[in-house]
Amino acid sequence: MEKLEVKNLNHHFGFTEILRDINFTLEKGKILSIVGPSGGGKTTLLHLCSGLLDVEEGEVINTFKSSSFAFQEGRLLPWKNVIDNIAIGLLAKGEKKSQAIEKAKAIALKFGLEEDDFEKFPKDLSGGMKQRVSFARALVVKPSLLFLDEPFSALDIGLKKELQTHLIEISQKENISILFITHDMMEAIRLSDKILLLKADPGHIVKEFDYILPQDKRDDKFVYEESAKILQDKEIIETFELNSLEIK
Ligand SMILES: Nc1ncnc2c1ncn2[C@@H]1O[C@H](COP(=O)(O)OP(=O)(O)O)[C@@H](O)[C@H]1O
Ligand SMILES: [Mg+2]
Structure with a gap:
């Protein structure tokens, strides 16, 4: 069974302790969220898990066959148009150009982009459209593991919900596992099987919350009520x- 296992993970930048004794396992097909305040070490943890940063103390064991990434800012290649940005991972895997373009177009439509947008370059896209492209690019390769670093943070509430719905649908259909980083409790509740709460200075896990109800059955009422509880x-x-923050 594919999984991502983090054991006794510590991390320092210089003399500053950033993460202390992080332990968790992400299993196949599950969505695990790490939630905590800004500056708490979430991105650092994700980078350690995804191999963007070298592990110095402890272990990260990743047996997923493939992975991809979507970030808060989209990070598109400015010299490539929408479809070429989406197709990039497929081409890197050696897929035929015509087939890669075909798949890129199909998933672009699924993520709410229109044919008129296909030839546009990132500089001519709104923040929301860039994020649609970023998700399409991450998912078109059908990764077994998807790393998400606050990909909804810059979006308005309607678009956020739309993209979350696509994400839930695709991840269930393709059995994609997700490691999701956010500071937004509500979106964590909408998406996660498990939430790990990361407290800052240094980042350490203080509590976990499990959600059994399948994601596609969670309506706004569920999310609001669970948020109020938590x-x-x-x-x-x-x-x-x-x-x-309370007003006295
Ligand atoms: N490359 C780096 N070098 C030194 N300090 C860093 C580096 N990256 C992040 N930090 C520091 O580590 C802490 C955690 O940052 P980060 O992981 O980005 O937190 P979060 O994603 O939760 O906002 C912050 O204090 C940040 O300034
Ligand atoms: Mg971050």
């Missing part, structure tokens, strides 16, 4: 320093 959790309040 926002009263003592560890959540401390991790996000919510009590200091």
Whole structure:
């Protein structure tokens, strides 16, 4: 069975301790979220898991056959148009150009891009369209593991929900596992099988929350109610320093 296993992981940048004793396992077909405040070490953890950063202490064991990435800012190649940006991973895998373009177009439409957009370059796309391209590019290769670093953060609420719905649908259909990083409790509740709460200074996991209801059965009411519940959790309040915000 494919899985990603993190064992006793520590990380420092210089003399600063960033992550302390991180342990978790992401199993095949599951969506695992790491939730915590900005600066808490989430991106660092994702980079260690995905091999973008070298592990210095502890272990990351990744037996997934393939993986891909989507980031908050999209990170598209400015000199390539929408379809060529999406097709890039397929071409890198040695797929025939005509076939790669075909698949790129199909998934672009699925992610809400229109034929008129296909020839456009990133500089002519809105933030939302760039993010559609970024998701399409990450998913067109059918990765067994998808790394997501706050990919919805810059989007308005409607677009966020639309892209989340596509993501849930595709990941269920293709049995894709996801390691999802966010500071947004609500989106974690909408998407996750399990949420790990990462408290800062240094980043360490203080609690986990499990969600059994299948993602495609979670409506807004479920997400709002679960968010309201979790926002009263003592560890959540401390991790996000919510009590200091109360108006006295
Ligand atoms: N390459 C780096 N060199 C030194 N410090 C870094 C580097 N990358 C991140 N940091 C620091 O590590 C801490 C955690 O950052 P990050 O993992 O980006 O947190 P998050 O994604 O939760 O906002 C921050 O204090 C940040 O300034
Ligand atoms: Mg980050």
